[in-house]
Amino acid sequence: MSKRPPPPQLRPRPRLGPRPLPQHLALLAWTMLSSQLVLPSWKNGSFGWKPHLRPAAEEMRPLLGKLDDKVFQRALMAEGIGRIAAFLAGVEAYRRHPYRRSLAEPPxxxxxxxxxxxxxxxxxxxxxxxxxxxxxxxxxxxxxxxxxxxxxxxxxxxxxxxxxxxxxxxxxxxxxxxxxxxxxxxxxxxxxxxxxxxxxxxxxxxxxxxxxxxxxxxxxxxxxxxxxxxxxxxxxxxxSARQSRMVEHLRSAFEDAIRLFGGLPTDFLQALFATIEPYGVIRKFITFGHFAAGEGKARDFVALEDWLNDGVPLVAAVARQCLFEWYGDxxxxxxxxxxxxxxxxxxxxxxxxxxxxxxxxxxxxxxxxxxxxxxxxxxxxxxxxxxxxxxxxxxxxxxxxxxxxxxxxxxxx
Structure with missing residues (x-):
């Protein structure tokens, strides 16, 4: 009698994070391009800096006049590409990490x-x-x-x-x-x-x-x-009421999303949370790219990111109550x-x-x-x-x- 073949090994579910990845990549690309676009107005003093950045910008402006524009533009581009590459390296390291949550579930x-x-x-x-x-x-x-x-x-x-x-x-x-x-x-x-x-x-x-x-x-x-x-x-x-003002400005967009999806999808919610600290996800994945896979802090990072990227949607009525009645009103x-x-x-x-x-x-x-x-x-x-x-x-x-x-x-x- 022939032996049955062993059951196929279940492959772990692939990681999708950091969600939503297109948002983080778009922010990196925009930072790289806008850094180059702002250079001429920075040099001639017409750029409108935020008050807390203006003193440092004015202090650096004379130095810009001594630089070769083409050399500086190439340096900006190289820095931007390097940040994107470092971020993607961190994302790949996270997705390949062997950690999987295996705690026994209680009754x-x-x-x-x-x-x-x-x-x-x-x-x-x-x-x-x-x-x-x-x-x-x-x-x-x-x-x-x-x-x-x-x-x-x-x-x-x-x-x-x-x-x-x-x-x-x-x-x-x-x-x-x-x-x-x-x-x-x-x-x-x-x-x-x-x-x-x-x-x-x-x-x-x-x-x-x-x-x-x-x-x-x-x-x-x-x-x-x-x-x-x-x-x-x-x-x-x-x-402050900054978040309520944002909700009010985007109310029609939120309503359209709720009607379209029957609630607020996970990636929509993740995108909202990312606006609290837009570069936070980028910085932490660049840092993670330098961790050794076997380090305890690498496993802790992956465990937490797995949870963060394992969110759930909000059903329509709850989404409206939370956004409009809590945050808005x-x-x-x-x-x-x-x-x-x-x-x-x-x-x-x-x-x-x-x-x-x-x-x-x-x-x-x-x-x-x-x-x-x-x-x-x-x-x-x-x-x-x-x-x-x-x-x-x-x-x-x-x-x-x-x-x-x-x-x-x-x-x-």
Whole structure:
């Protein structure tokens, strides 16, 4: 009898990041070309520099007159081409890197549509139950990125009973969802499951998940112990209304995209985030190109980039609510964001709350999060010297974020 051939080896899914790659390449190309176009007006003093750049530009201008234009143009072109090549080398190194996330997944104890509830606590664990809610925009596993960088596993290791909501990408069952469907519906039923298994939990929310957590706690305050808020926005016009003005200017374009795609696709969302620090992705991939593949910092970079490029789309109603009602109209800070006909008012939520606010956050400015922390009557907050993502997966997250979170949660027993 002939032996069966071995099953074919599944090839890992190819990496697509950094997304959207055309945007980053276009920025590099535009930088190279615009650098050459601006040279004549720089030399004759007619170029309109930003105020903080003008002194340095004026100091350098006399030197330009001593340079051969053709030589300088060639040097500019060589520098631009070199940056593009270095960026692409970093991208190729990232795409070829052997790292693949292989953490064992905890038990799934509930599922509805594409939403799952994962139980990170040991069987029979008696610590404080913590229901952790991530953003709808990104995958939940940023809170369980690697064995060394896992907020959920850290909580479990300190005796807590953590549960994680895994939204996954929306499917047909979620296509018509709005925020009420997610908060009063899915999260309400998840809260029932957690309470039946472990008792009333502390609700923890990261980024947009903090707003969902506050909404749930406001609807079900008698069923929760308190709130742990991690980089949670509230005043979307703080420290300035620049983003709201951008939303208003682009409202028709956003509406066209939402109607065309039935929501906001991942690459559209990634493009919006890239505008916060346009050259940030370019710089970090150029730097990554110099890492050795076996270095720990290279594996950490790839693990995080895999998550960043594994985003999910927003369904139409949620996209409109987030863009136009939150960022555009700032309804939460005005006290006009409602769920089931009732306003979500942090000043009326009197359970214990702890807000961890990263000082160097470019996605949720500290002023936005502080507005919420200051409105909670039974709350305290801690500013941590980290960024939005670094607070959960950075090398200093353990001491700066995880430790104070555990200390506060332990007081909730």
């Amino acid at each position: 799934v104890i509930w599922q509805e549509g594409t939403t799952r509830l994962l139980d990170y606590g040991a069987s029979g664990a008696g610590g404080v139950p913590v229901l952790v809610i991530p953003s709808l925009i990104n995958r939940a596993y940023v809170l369980d990125l690697t064995a060394r960088r896992s907020f959920l596993r850290h909580l479990a290791g300190r005796g807590m009973r953590p549960f994680l909501v895994d939204w996954d990408a929306p499917g047909a069952g979620e296509a018509a969802f709005g925020l009420e469907d997610y908060i009063a519906g899915r999260l309400g039923r998840i809260l029932d499951v957690v309470t039946a298994r472990a008792g009333p939990p502390v609700i923890a929310g990261y980024c947009m998940g903090g707003l969902l957590a506050l909404g749930l706690a406001s609807l079900r305050r008698s069923d929760v112990r308190g709130l742990l808020l991690l980089a949670t926005p509230w005043d979307f016009h703080a420290p 700032n309804l939460p800070a005005k006290g006009e964001w409602t769920l089931l006909g009732q306003p979500v008012l942090p000043q009326t939520f009197d359970k214990p709350c702890f807000s961890l606010i990263p000082e160097h956050d470019r996605i949720v400015p500290p002023e936005s999060a502080l507005a919420l922390a200051g409105a909670l009557p039974n709350g305290r907050h801690l500013l941590v010297p980290l960024g939005h993502i670094g607070m959960m997966v950075g090398s200093r997250a353990l001491a700066a974020v995880f430790a104070p979170a555990v200390k506060w949660l332990s007081s909730m027993e």
